[in-house]
Amino acid sequence: MKSIRKIQLHGRVVFLRVDFNVPLNEAGEITEDGRIKAALTTIEYLIQQGARVVIGSHLGRPKGQVVEKLRMRPAAKRLSELLGQEVKYVKDCVGEEVQQVQDNLKNREVMLLENLRFYPQETANDLRFAEQLAHGVDVYITDAFGVIHRKHASTFGLPSLVFDKGVGFLIEEEIAALGRVMHGPEEPLVVLIGGVKISDKVEVIQNLAPQAACLLVGGGVANALLKGLGYDIGQSIVESDSVNKEQAGVDYSQMALTIWDKFIGEECGIDMTYPDGKPLGRIVHPIDFVAAPSTDEGAETRIIELGDAVPEGWMFLDIGPKTRALYVAILTEARTVFWNGPLGLFENPAYAEGSRVVAQAIADCEGYSVIGGGDTEVVIDQFGLKGQVSHLSTGGGASLAFLAKKELPGLAALE
Missing domain, CATH: 3.40.50.1260 (Phosphoglycerate kinase, N-terminal domain)
Structure with missing residues:
Protein backbone atom coordinates (compact mmCIF):
# COMPACT_ATOMS: atom_id res chain seq x y z
CA MET A 1 0.00 0.00 0.00
CA LYS A 2 1.70 3.15 -1.26
CA SER A 3 1.44 6.60 0.28
CA ILE A 4 0.37 9.56 -1.84
CA ARG A 5 3.77 11.04 -0.99
CA LYS A 6 5.51 8.34 -3.05
CA ILE A 7 3.57 8.92 -6.30
CA GLN A 8 4.44 11.33 -9.11
CA LEU A 9 1.43 13.63 -9.48
CA HIS A 10 2.39 16.69 -11.54
CA GLY A 11 0.35 17.05 -14.73
CA ARG A 12 -1.42 13.73 -14.17
CA VAL A 13 -5.14 13.00 -13.90
CA VAL A 14 -5.79 11.75 -10.36
CA PHE A 15 -9.05 10.07 -9.41
CA LEU A 16 -9.55 10.76 -5.72
CA ARG A 17 -12.22 8.65 -4.00
CA VAL A 18 -13.51 10.52 -0.97
CA ASP A 19 -16.40 10.13 1.46
CA PHE A 20 -18.49 13.29 1.21
CA ASN A 21 -21.52 11.54 2.71
CA VAL A 22 -22.52 14.64 4.65
CA PRO A 23 -25.87 15.38 6.31
CA LEU A 24 -28.26 17.72 4.48
CA ASN A 25 -31.34 19.59 5.72
CA GLU A 26 -34.68 19.77 3.90
CA ALA A 27 -33.40 22.72 1.87
CA GLY A 28 -30.49 20.61 0.60
CA GLU A 29 -27.92 22.53 2.64
CA ILE A 30 -25.01 20.83 4.35
CA THR A 31 -25.50 20.86 8.12
CA GLU A 32 -22.12 19.39 9.07
CA ASP A 33 -19.09 19.51 6.76
CA GLY A 34 -16.61 17.47 8.80
CA ARG A 35 -16.13 14.80 6.14
CA ILE A 36 -15.32 17.39 3.49
CA LYS A 37 -12.83 19.09 5.80
CA ALA A 38 -11.28 15.71 6.62
CA ALA A 39 -10.25 15.28 2.97
CA LEU A 40 -8.86 18.81 2.54
CA THR A 41 -5.24 17.94 3.37
CA THR A 42 -5.12 15.38 0.56
CA ILE A 43 -6.96 17.59 -1.94
CA GLU A 44 -4.74 20.59 -1.20
CA TYR A 45 -1.64 18.40 -1.55
CA LEU A 46 -2.80 17.21 -4.99
CA ILE A 47 -3.36 20.82 -6.05
CA GLN A 48 0.05 21.90 -4.75
CA GLN A 49 1.69 19.04 -6.65
CA GLY A 50 0.08 20.18 -9.90
CA ALA A 51 -2.32 17.28 -10.37
CA ARG A 52 -5.56 17.39 -12.34
CA VAL A 53 -8.01 16.27 -9.70
CA VAL A 54 -11.16 14.24 -10.37
CA ILE A 55 -13.11 13.62 -7.17
CA GLY A 56 -15.70 10.87 -6.77
CA SER A 57 -18.01 10.23 -3.82
CA HIS A 58 -21.37 8.86 -2.80
CA LEU A 59 -24.06 10.65 -0.82
CA GLY A 60 -26.88 8.93 1.03
CA ARG A 61 -28.63 5.82 -0.24
CA PRO A 62 -30.19 6.55 -3.64
CA LYS A 63 -30.33 2.81 -4.39
CA GLY A 64 -29.12 3.09 -7.97
CA GLN A 65 -31.46 5.89 -9.00
CA VAL A 66 -31.12 9.64 -9.50
CA VAL A 67 -32.45 11.36 -6.38
CA GLU A 68 -32.46 15.14 -6.80
CA LYS A 69 -31.90 15.90 -3.11
CA LEU A 70 -28.81 13.65 -3.08
CA ARG A 71 -26.88 15.41 -5.84
CA MET A 72 -23.31 16.46 -5.10
CA ARG A 73 -23.80 20.16 -5.93
CA PRO A 74 -23.86 21.31 -2.25
CA ALA A 75 -20.61 19.41 -1.63
CA ALA A 76 -19.00 21.05 -4.69
CA LYS A 77 -20.07 24.48 -3.44
CA ARG A 78 -18.73 23.88 0.07
CA LEU A 79 -15.47 22.38 -1.20
CA SER A 80 -14.99 25.40 -3.46
CA GLU A 81 -15.43 27.71 -0.46
CA LEU A 82 -12.93 25.76 1.61
CA LEU A 83 -10.33 25.58 -1.16
CA GLY A 84 -10.77 29.15 -2.30
CA GLN A 85 -11.01 28.09 -5.94
CA GLU A 86 -13.58 26.81 -8.40
CA VAL A 87 -14.62 23.18 -8.21
CA LYS A 88 -16.12 22.08 -11.52
CA TYR A 89 -19.29 20.13 -10.75
CA VAL A 90 -20.58 17.68 -13.36
CA LYS A 91 -24.11 16.24 -13.17
CA ASP A 92 -22.92 12.75 -14.03
CA CYS A 93 -19.99 10.51 -13.16
CA VAL A 94 -19.44 8.80 -16.54
CA GLY A 95 -20.14 9.73 -20.16
CA GLU A 96 -19.27 12.39 -22.72
CA GLU A 97 -19.84 15.46 -20.54
CA VAL A 98 -17.63 14.06 -17.79
CA GLN A 99 -14.91 13.15 -20.25
CA GLN A 100 -14.97 16.56 -21.88
CA VAL A 101 -14.53 18.38 -18.56
CA GLN A 102 -11.84 15.91 -17.49
CA ASP A 103 -9.91 16.27 -20.77
CA ASN A 104 -9.94 20.06 -20.39
CA LEU A 105 -8.71 20.08 -16.80
CA LYS A 106 -5.53 22.07 -16.28
CA ASN A 107 -2.92 21.41 -13.63
CA ARG A 108 -4.22 22.27 -10.14
CA GLU A 109 -7.85 22.30 -11.23
CA VAL A 110 -10.52 20.23 -9.48
CA MET A 111 -13.75 18.62 -10.64
CA LEU A 112 -16.37 16.77 -8.60
CA LEU A 113 -18.41 14.00 -10.18
CA GLU A 114 -22.08 13.31 -9.51
CA ASN A 115 -23.17 10.85 -6.82
CA LEU A 116 -21.58 7.52 -7.73
CA ARG A 117 -24.47 5.58 -6.23
CA PHE A 118 -26.93 7.01 -8.74
CA TYR A 119 -25.68 4.04 -10.77
CA PRO A 120 -26.55 0.55 -9.45
CA GLN A 121 -23.31 -0.62 -11.08
CA GLU A 122 -21.35 1.19 -8.35
CA THR A 123 -22.43 -1.00 -5.44
CA ALA A 124 -22.46 -4.07 -7.73
CA ASN A 125 -18.74 -3.55 -8.47
CA ASP A 126 -19.55 -3.65 -12.19
CA LEU A 127 -16.36 -3.94 -14.27
CA ARG A 128 -17.72 -1.95 -17.21
CA PHE A 129 -18.67 0.91 -14.90
CA ALA A 130 -15.23 0.78 -13.29
CA GLU A 131 -13.65 0.96 -16.75
CA GLN A 132 -15.69 4.07 -17.56
CA LEU A 133 -14.55 5.71 -14.32
CA ALA A 134 -10.96 4.75 -15.09
CA HIS A 135 -10.96 6.26 -18.59
CA GLY A 136 -8.14 8.80 -18.86
CA VAL A 137 -7.08 8.34 -15.22
CA ASP A 138 -3.34 8.16 -14.50
CA VAL A 139 -3.39 7.80 -10.71
CA TYR A 140 -5.93 6.50 -8.20
CA ILE A 141 -5.92 7.72 -4.60
CA THR A 142 -8.41 6.72 -1.94
CA ASP A 143 -9.18 8.80 1.13
CA ALA A 144 -12.66 7.31 1.63
CA PHE A 145 -12.04 5.43 4.84
CA GLY A 146 -15.76 5.12 5.46
CA VAL A 147 -16.16 2.76 2.48
CA ILE A 148 -12.87 0.86 2.29
CA HIS A 149 -14.70 -2.19 3.66
CA ARG A 150 -17.03 -2.08 0.62
CA LYS A 151 -16.27 -3.96 -2.59
CA HIS A 152 -17.69 -1.33 -4.95
CA ALA A 153 -16.69 -0.24 -8.44
CA SER A 154 -15.02 2.99 -7.28
CA THR A 155 -13.30 1.39 -4.28
CA PHE A 156 -12.25 -1.98 -5.71
CA GLY A 157 -12.84 -2.33 -9.46
CA LEU A 158 -11.41 1.07 -10.43
CA PRO A 159 -8.11 0.88 -8.51
CA SER A 160 -7.60 -2.62 -9.88
CA LEU A 161 -7.45 -1.02 -13.35
CA VAL A 162 -4.93 1.72 -12.50
CA PHE A 163 -1.21 1.06 -12.12
CA ASP A 164 -0.23 4.03 -9.91
CA LYS A 165 -2.40 4.00 -6.80
CA GLY A 166 -2.21 4.69 -3.11
CA VAL A 167 -3.81 6.20 -0.02
CA GLY A 168 -4.29 9.80 1.04
CA PHE A 169 -3.45 11.45 4.33
CA LEU A 170 -6.84 10.77 5.93
CA ILE A 171 -6.56 7.01 5.55
CA GLU A 172 -2.97 7.11 6.78
CA GLU A 173 -4.22 8.94 9.88
CA GLU A 174 -7.07 6.47 10.40
CA ILE A 175 -4.77 3.44 10.16
Whole structure:
Protein backbone atom coordinates (compact mmCIF):
# COMPACT_ATOMS: atom_id res chain seq x y z
CA MET A 1 0.00 0.00 0.00
CA LYS A 2 1.70 3.15 -1.26
CA SER A 3 1.44 6.60 0.28
CA ILE A 4 0.37 9.56 -1.84
CA ARG A 5 3.77 11.04 -0.99
CA LYS A 6 5.51 8.34 -3.05
CA ILE A 7 3.57 8.92 -6.30
CA GLN A 8 4.44 11.33 -9.11
CA LEU A 9 1.43 13.63 -9.48
CA HIS A 10 2.39 16.69 -11.54
CA GLY A 11 0.35 17.05 -14.73
CA ARG A 12 -1.42 13.73 -14.17
CA VAL A 13 -5.14 13.00 -13.90
CA VAL A 14 -5.79 11.75 -10.36
CA PHE A 15 -9.05 10.07 -9.41
CA LEU A 16 -9.55 10.76 -5.72
CA ARG A 17 -12.22 8.65 -4.00
CA VAL A 18 -13.51 10.52 -0.97
CA ASP A 19 -16.40 10.13 1.46
CA PHE A 20 -18.49 13.29 1.21
CA ASN A 21 -21.52 11.54 2.71
CA VAL A 22 -22.52 14.64 4.65
CA PRO A 23 -25.87 15.38 6.31
CA LEU A 24 -28.26 17.72 4.48
CA ASN A 25 -31.34 19.59 5.72
CA GLU A 26 -34.68 19.77 3.90
CA ALA A 27 -33.40 22.72 1.87
CA GLY A 28 -30.49 20.61 0.60
CA GLU A 29 -27.92 22.53 2.64
CA ILE A 30 -25.01 20.83 4.35
CA THR A 31 -25.50 20.86 8.12
CA GLU A 32 -22.12 19.39 9.07
CA ASP A 33 -19.09 19.51 6.76
CA GLY A 34 -16.61 17.47 8.80
CA ARG A 35 -16.13 14.80 6.14
CA ILE A 36 -15.32 17.39 3.49
CA LYS A 37 -12.83 19.09 5.80
CA ALA A 38 -11.28 15.71 6.62
CA ALA A 39 -10.25 15.28 2.97
CA LEU A 40 -8.86 18.81 2.54
CA THR A 41 -5.24 17.94 3.37
CA THR A 42 -5.12 15.38 0.56
CA ILE A 43 -6.96 17.59 -1.94
CA GLU A 44 -4.74 20.59 -1.20
CA TYR A 45 -1.64 18.40 -1.55
CA LEU A 46 -2.80 17.21 -4.99
CA ILE A 47 -3.36 20.82 -6.05
CA GLN A 48 0.05 21.90 -4.75
CA GLN A 49 1.69 19.04 -6.65
CA GLY A 50 0.08 20.18 -9.90
CA ALA A 51 -2.32 17.28 -10.37
CA ARG A 52 -5.56 17.39 -12.34
CA VAL A 53 -8.01 16.27 -9.70
CA VAL A 54 -11.16 14.24 -10.37
CA ILE A 55 -13.11 13.62 -7.17
CA GLY A 56 -15.70 10.87 -6.77
CA SER A 57 -18.01 10.23 -3.82
CA HIS A 58 -21.37 8.86 -2.80
CA LEU A 59 -24.06 10.65 -0.82
CA GLY A 60 -26.88 8.93 1.03
CA ARG A 61 -28.63 5.82 -0.24
CA PRO A 62 -30.19 6.55 -3.64
CA LYS A 63 -30.33 2.81 -4.39
CA GLY A 64 -29.12 3.09 -7.97
CA GLN A 65 -31.46 5.89 -9.00
CA VAL A 66 -31.12 9.64 -9.50
CA VAL A 67 -32.45 11.36 -6.38
CA GLU A 68 -32.46 15.14 -6.80
CA LYS A 69 -31.90 15.90 -3.11
CA LEU A 70 -28.81 13.65 -3.08
CA ARG A 71 -26.88 15.41 -5.84
CA MET A 72 -23.31 16.46 -5.10
CA ARG A 73 -23.80 20.16 -5.93
CA PRO A 74 -23.86 21.31 -2.25
CA ALA A 75 -20.61 19.41 -1.63
CA ALA A 76 -19.00 21.05 -4.69
CA LYS A 77 -20.07 24.48 -3.44
CA ARG A 78 -18.73 23.88 0.07
CA LEU A 79 -15.47 22.38 -1.20
CA SER A 80 -14.99 25.40 -3.46
CA GLU A 81 -15.43 27.71 -0.46
CA LEU A 82 -12.93 25.76 1.61
CA LEU A 83 -10.33 25.58 -1.16
CA GLY A 84 -10.77 29.15 -2.30
CA GLN A 85 -11.01 28.09 -5.94
CA GLU A 86 -13.58 26.81 -8.40
CA VAL A 87 -14.62 23.18 -8.21
CA LYS A 88 -16.12 22.08 -11.52
CA TYR A 89 -19.29 20.13 -10.75
CA VAL A 90 -20.58 17.68 -13.36
CA LYS A 91 -24.11 16.24 -13.17
CA ASP A 92 -22.92 12.75 -14.03
CA CYS A 93 -19.99 10.51 -13.16
CA VAL A 94 -19.44 8.80 -16.54
CA GLY A 95 -20.14 9.73 -20.16
CA GLU A 96 -19.27 12.39 -22.72
CA GLU A 97 -19.84 15.46 -20.54
CA VAL A 98 -17.63 14.06 -17.79
CA GLN A 99 -14.91 13.15 -20.25
CA GLN A 100 -14.97 16.56 -21.88
CA VAL A 101 -14.53 18.38 -18.56
CA GLN A 102 -11.84 15.91 -17.49
CA ASP A 103 -9.91 16.27 -20.77
CA ASN A 104 -9.94 20.06 -20.39
CA LEU A 105 -8.71 20.08 -16.80
CA LYS A 106 -5.53 22.07 -16.28
CA ASN A 107 -2.92 21.41 -13.63
CA ARG A 108 -4.22 22.27 -10.14
CA GLU A 109 -7.85 22.30 -11.23
CA VAL A 110 -10.52 20.23 -9.48
CA MET A 111 -13.75 18.62 -10.64
CA LEU A 112 -16.37 16.77 -8.60
CA LEU A 113 -18.41 14.00 -10.18
CA GLU A 114 -22.08 13.31 -9.51
CA ASN A 115 -23.17 10.85 -6.82
CA LEU A 116 -21.58 7.52 -7.73
CA ARG A 117 -24.47 5.58 -6.23
CA PHE A 118 -26.93 7.01 -8.74
CA TYR A 119 -25.68 4.04 -10.77
CA PRO A 120 -26.55 0.55 -9.45
CA GLN A 121 -23.31 -0.62 -11.08
CA GLU A 122 -21.35 1.19 -8.35
CA THR A 123 -22.43 -1.00 -5.44
CA ALA A 124 -22.46 -4.07 -7.73
CA ASN A 125 -18.74 -3.55 -8.47
CA ASP A 126 -19.55 -3.65 -12.19
CA LEU A 127 -16.36 -3.94 -14.27
CA ARG A 128 -17.72 -1.95 -17.21
CA PHE A 129 -18.67 0.91 -14.90
CA ALA A 130 -15.23 0.78 -13.29
CA GLU A 131 -13.65 0.96 -16.75
CA GLN A 132 -15.69 4.07 -17.56
CA LEU A 133 -14.55 5.71 -14.32
CA ALA A 134 -10.96 4.75 -15.09
CA HIS A 135 -10.96 6.26 -18.59
CA GLY A 136 -8.14 8.80 -18.86
CA VAL A 137 -7.08 8.34 -15.22
CA ASP A 138 -3.34 8.16 -14.50
CA VAL A 139 -3.39 7.80 -10.71
CA TYR A 140 -5.93 6.50 -8.20
CA ILE A 141 -5.92 7.72 -4.60
CA THR A 142 -8.41 6.72 -1.94
CA ASP A 143 -9.18 8.80 1.13
CA ALA A 144 -12.66 7.31 1.63
CA PHE A 145 -12.04 5.43 4.84
CA GLY A 146 -15.76 5.12 5.46
CA VAL A 147 -16.16 2.76 2.48
CA ILE A 148 -12.87 0.86 2.29
CA HIS A 149 -14.70 -2.19 3.66
CA ARG A 150 -17.03 -2.08 0.62
CA LYS A 151 -16.27 -3.96 -2.59
CA HIS A 152 -17.69 -1.33 -4.95
CA ALA A 153 -16.69 -0.24 -8.44
CA SER A 154 -15.02 2.99 -7.28
CA THR A 155 -13.30 1.39 -4.28
CA PHE A 156 -12.25 -1.98 -5.71
CA GLY A 157 -12.84 -2.33 -9.46
CA LEU A 158 -11.41 1.07 -10.43
CA PRO A 159 -8.11 0.88 -8.51
CA SER A 160 -7.60 -2.62 -9.88
CA LEU A 161 -7.45 -1.02 -13.35
CA VAL A 162 -4.93 1.72 -12.50
CA PHE A 163 -1.21 1.06 -12.12
CA ASP A 164 -0.23 4.03 -9.91
CA LYS A 165 -2.40 4.00 -6.80
CA GLY A 166 -2.21 4.69 -3.11
CA VAL A 167 -3.81 6.20 -0.02
CA GLY A 168 -4.29 9.80 1.04
CA PHE A 169 -3.45 11.45 4.33
CA LEU A 170 -6.84 10.77 5.93
CA ILE A 171 -6.56 7.01 5.55
CA GLU A 172 -2.97 7.11 6.78
CA GLU A 173 -4.22 8.94 9.88
CA GLU A 174 -7.07 6.47 10.40
CA ILE A 175 -4.77 3.44 10.16
CA ALA A 176 -2.24 5.02 12.53
CA ALA A 177 -4.94 5.84 15.11
CA LEU A 178 -6.58 2.41 15.04
CA GLY A 179 -3.13 0.82 15.04
CA ARG A 180 -2.41 2.52 18.38
CA VAL A 181 -5.42 0.70 19.82
CA MET A 182 -4.53 -2.68 18.31
CA HIS A 183 -0.78 -2.82 18.65
CA GLY A 184 0.83 -2.12 22.02
CA PRO A 185 -1.61 0.49 23.35
CA GLU A 186 -0.58 2.47 26.40
CA GLU A 187 -2.14 0.66 29.35
CA PRO A 188 -4.70 0.43 30.73
CA LEU A 189 -6.78 0.06 27.55
CA VAL A 190 -10.55 0.41 28.05
CA VAL A 191 -12.90 -0.62 25.24
CA LEU A 192 -16.50 0.59 25.25
CA ILE A 193 -18.94 -1.20 22.93
CA GLY A 194 -22.59 -0.19 22.52
CA GLY A 195 -25.14 0.23 19.76
CA VAL A 196 -27.98 -2.05 18.71
CA LYS A 197 -26.10 -4.77 16.84
CA ILE A 198 -23.64 -7.25 18.31
CA SER A 199 -23.13 -9.25 15.12
CA ASP A 200 -20.69 -6.74 13.60
CA LYS A 201 -18.77 -6.33 16.87
CA VAL A 202 -18.10 -9.93 17.91
CA GLU A 203 -14.68 -10.17 16.26
CA VAL A 204 -13.69 -6.71 17.52
CA ILE A 205 -14.52 -7.77 21.07
CA GLN A 206 -12.61 -11.03 20.66
CA ASN A 207 -9.56 -9.20 19.27
CA LEU A 208 -9.44 -6.35 21.78
CA ALA A 209 -10.67 -7.98 24.99
CA PRO A 210 -7.48 -10.01 25.61
CA GLN A 211 -5.33 -6.89 25.75
CA ALA A 212 -7.94 -4.60 27.31
CA ALA A 213 -7.96 -3.93 31.04
CA CYS A 214 -11.73 -4.13 30.73
CA LEU A 215 -14.44 -4.01 28.13
CA LEU A 216 -17.58 -2.02 28.95
CA VAL A 217 -20.85 -2.84 27.17
CA GLY A 218 -24.10 -0.96 26.74
CA GLY A 219 -27.13 -0.64 24.47
CA GLY A 220 -28.33 -3.65 22.50
CA VAL A 221 -24.95 -5.35 22.96
CA ALA A 222 -25.45 -5.35 26.74
CA ASN A 223 -29.06 -6.47 26.33
CA ALA A 224 -27.99 -9.49 24.27
CA LEU A 225 -25.41 -10.45 26.89
CA LEU A 226 -27.74 -10.02 29.86
CA LYS A 227 -30.49 -12.01 28.15
CA GLY A 228 -27.99 -14.80 27.53
CA LEU A 229 -27.03 -14.70 31.22
CA GLY A 230 -30.67 -15.21 32.16
CA TYR A 231 -31.56 -11.73 33.37
CA ASP A 232 -35.01 -10.23 32.85
CA ILE A 233 -34.65 -7.47 30.23
CA GLY A 234 -38.33 -7.06 29.42
CA GLN A 235 -38.95 -5.85 25.88
CA SER A 236 -35.46 -4.33 25.55
CA ILE A 237 -34.06 -4.41 22.03
CA VAL A 238 -31.89 -7.38 21.14
CA GLU A 239 -30.59 -7.94 17.65
CA SER A 240 -32.90 -10.63 16.36
CA ASP A 241 -34.44 -9.57 13.07
CA SER A 242 -32.32 -11.16 10.34
CA VAL A 243 -30.61 -8.59 8.15
CA ASN A 244 -30.06 -11.09 5.40
CA LYS A 245 -30.59 -14.78 4.69
CA GLU A 246 -27.18 -15.68 6.11
CA GLN A 247 -28.19 -14.25 9.52
CA ALA A 248 -31.62 -15.87 9.70
CA GLY A 249 -32.03 -17.88 12.88
CA VAL A 250 -28.90 -16.52 14.58
CA ASP A 251 -29.18 -16.48 18.39
CA TYR A 252 -27.45 -13.23 19.28
CA SER A 253 -27.86 -13.74 23.02
CA GLN A 254 -25.99 -17.03 22.72
CA MET A 255 -23.38 -15.27 20.62
CA ALA A 256 -22.86 -12.74 23.41
CA LEU A 257 -22.80 -15.47 26.06
CA THR A 258 -20.06 -17.32 24.17
CA ILE A 259 -17.88 -14.20 24.39
CA TRP A 260 -18.69 -13.84 28.11
CA ASP A 261 -17.75 -17.46 28.80
CA LYS A 262 -14.43 -16.99 27.03
CA PHE A 263 -13.36 -14.32 29.50
CA ILE A 264 -15.21 -15.48 32.63
CA GLY A 265 -12.97 -15.56 35.64
CA GLU A 266 -10.59 -12.95 34.21
CA GLU A 267 -10.41 -9.88 36.41
CA CYS A 268 -10.58 -6.30 35.26
CA GLY A 269 -7.13 -4.77 34.88
CA ILE A 270 -8.24 -1.69 36.81
CA ASP A 271 -8.44 -1.99 40.60
CA MET A 272 -12.12 -1.29 41.09
CA THR A 273 -15.29 -3.11 42.17
CA TYR A 274 -19.02 -2.99 41.59
CA PRO A 275 -20.93 -0.87 44.17
CA ASP A 276 -21.76 -4.06 46.13
CA GLY A 277 -18.07 -4.87 46.46
CA LYS A 278 -17.94 -7.66 43.89
CA PRO A 279 -14.78 -7.57 41.73
CA LEU A 280 -15.10 -6.44 38.15
CA GLY A 281 -14.47 -9.00 35.44
CA ARG A 282 -12.76 -8.44 32.10
CA ILE A 283 -16.20 -7.66 30.60
CA VAL A 284 -18.25 -5.14 32.59
CA HIS A 285 -22.01 -4.87 32.05
CA PRO A 286 -24.58 -2.30 33.25
CA ILE A 287 -26.07 -2.72 36.72
CA ASP A 288 -29.04 -0.38 36.35
CA PHE A 289 -31.07 1.18 33.57
CA VAL A 290 -33.42 3.97 32.60
CA ALA A 291 -36.54 2.09 31.49
CA ALA A 292 -39.84 3.04 29.88
CA PRO A 293 -42.89 1.32 28.38
CA SER A 294 -42.30 2.98 24.99
CA THR A 295 -39.90 5.24 23.12
CA ASP A 296 -42.53 7.96 22.76
CA GLU A 297 -41.77 11.49 23.90
CA GLY A 298 -42.98 12.08 27.44
CA ALA A 299 -43.33 8.39 28.32
CA GLU A 300 -43.05 7.49 32.01
CA THR A 301 -39.53 6.44 33.02
CA ARG A 302 -38.03 4.74 36.04
CA ILE A 303 -34.69 3.33 37.17
CA ILE A 304 -34.61 -0.47 37.20
CA GLU A 305 -31.66 -2.31 38.74
CA LEU A 306 -30.30 -5.43 37.09
CA GLY A 307 -31.98 -8.49 38.57
CA ASP A 308 -35.21 -6.71 39.47
CA ALA A 309 -38.44 -7.65 37.71
CA VAL A 310 -39.13 -5.58 34.62
CA PRO A 311 -42.79 -4.52 34.26
CA GLU A 312 -44.58 -6.09 31.32
CA GLY A 313 -43.92 -4.20 28.11
CA TRP A 314 -41.09 -2.07 29.56
CA MET A 315 -37.64 -1.80 28.02
CA PHE A 316 -34.15 -0.54 28.88
CA LEU A 317 -33.40 2.66 26.94
CA ASP A 318 -30.26 3.96 28.67
CA ILE A 319 -27.78 2.98 31.35
CA GLY A 320 -28.72 4.07 34.86
CA PRO A 321 -26.93 6.41 37.32
CA LYS A 322 -24.95 3.67 39.09
CA THR A 323 -23.65 2.34 35.77
CA ARG A 324 -22.77 5.85 34.60
CA ALA A 325 -20.74 6.47 37.75
CA LEU A 326 -18.97 3.11 37.41
CA TYR A 327 -18.14 3.59 33.74
CA VAL A 328 -16.89 7.14 34.30
CA ALA A 329 -14.64 5.95 37.14
CA ILE A 330 -13.16 3.24 34.91
CA LEU A 331 -12.66 5.59 31.94
CA THR A 332 -10.91 8.11 34.19
CA GLU A 333 -8.19 5.51 34.85
CA ALA A 334 -7.70 4.64 31.16
CA ARG A 335 -4.62 5.58 29.14
CA THR A 336 -6.11 4.33 25.87
CA VAL A 337 -9.82 4.26 25.01
CA PHE A 338 -11.77 2.91 22.04
CA TRP A 339 -15.53 3.57 21.85
CA ASN A 340 -18.04 2.36 19.27
CA GLY A 341 -21.80 2.52 19.72
CA PRO A 342 -24.07 4.69 21.90
CA LEU A 343 -25.27 3.34 25.24
CA GLY A 344 -28.94 4.15 24.78
CA LEU A 345 -31.54 5.85 22.62
CA PHE A 346 -29.49 9.05 22.60
CA GLU A 347 -31.64 10.75 19.97
CA ASN A 348 -34.24 11.23 22.72
CA PRO A 349 -32.96 13.58 25.48
CA ALA A 350 -34.65 11.40 28.11
CA TYR A 351 -32.29 8.54 27.22
CA ALA A 352 -29.15 10.43 26.22
CA GLU A 353 -27.54 10.96 29.61
CA GLY A 354 -25.57 7.70 29.60
CA SER A 355 -23.98 8.41 26.23
CA ARG A 356 -23.37 12.05 27.18
CA VAL A 357 -21.66 11.20 30.47
CA VAL A 358 -19.31 8.61 28.99
CA ALA A 359 -18.57 10.89 26.02
CA GLN A 360 -17.57 13.65 28.43
CA ALA A 361 -15.47 11.20 30.47
CA ILE A 362 -13.61 10.14 27.33
CA ALA A 363 -13.09 13.77 26.33
CA ASP A 364 -11.70 14.48 29.82
CA CYS A 365 -9.49 11.37 29.80
CA GLU A 366 -5.78 12.20 29.79
CA GLY A 367 -5.00 9.18 27.62
CA TYR A 368 -5.35 8.52 23.88
CA SER A 369 -8.97 8.20 22.74
CA VAL A 370 -10.41 6.84 19.49
CA ILE A 371 -14.08 7.19 18.59
CA GLY A 372 -15.26 4.59 16.09
CA GLY A 373 -17.40 6.69 13.77
CA GLY A 374 -21.04 6.06 12.82
CA ASP A 375 -23.59 6.88 15.52
CA THR A 376 -20.78 7.39 18.02
CA GLU A 377 -19.52 10.27 15.90
CA VAL A 378 -23.05 11.72 15.99
CA VAL A 379 -23.03 11.47 19.80
CA ILE A 380 -19.72 13.32 20.05
CA ASP A 381 -21.02 16.03 17.71
CA GLN A 382 -24.39 16.27 19.50
CA PHE A 383 -22.69 17.06 22.80
CA GLY A 384 -20.17 19.51 21.34
CA LEU A 385 -17.12 17.35 22.02
CA LYS A 386 -15.50 17.30 18.58
CA GLY A 387 -11.89 18.32 18.94
CA GLN A 388 -11.78 17.03 22.51
CA VAL A 389 -10.95 13.42 21.61
CA SER A 390 -7.67 12.24 20.15
CA HIS A 391 -9.14 10.71 16.98
CA LEU A 392 -12.67 10.75 15.59
CA SER A 393 -12.92 8.09 12.88
CA THR A 394 -14.82 8.87 9.68
CA GLY A 395 -15.89 5.24 9.30
CA GLY A 396 -18.00 3.27 11.77
CA GLY A 397 -18.24 0.01 9.83
CA ALA A 398 -14.75 0.44 8.41
CA SER A 399 -13.14 0.96 11.83
CA LEU A 400 -14.89 -2.16 13.15
CA ALA A 401 -13.76 -4.17 10.12
CA PHE A 402 -10.18 -2.95 10.58
CA LEU A 403 -10.13 -3.83 14.29
CA ALA A 404 -11.70 -7.22 13.48
CA LYS A 405 -8.71 -7.82 11.18
CA LYS A 406 -10.99 -8.41 8.21
CA GLU A 407 -9.77 -7.89 4.67
CA LEU A 408 -10.67 -4.41 3.48
CA PRO A 409 -11.35 -4.51 -0.29
CA GLY A 410 -10.57 -0.81 -0.68
CA LEU A 411 -7.04 -1.43 0.63
CA ALA A 412 -6.58 -4.88 -0.89
CA ALA A 413 -7.13 -3.36 -4.35
CA LEU A 414 -4.09 -1.12 -3.81
CA GLU A 415 -1.65 -3.99 -3.38
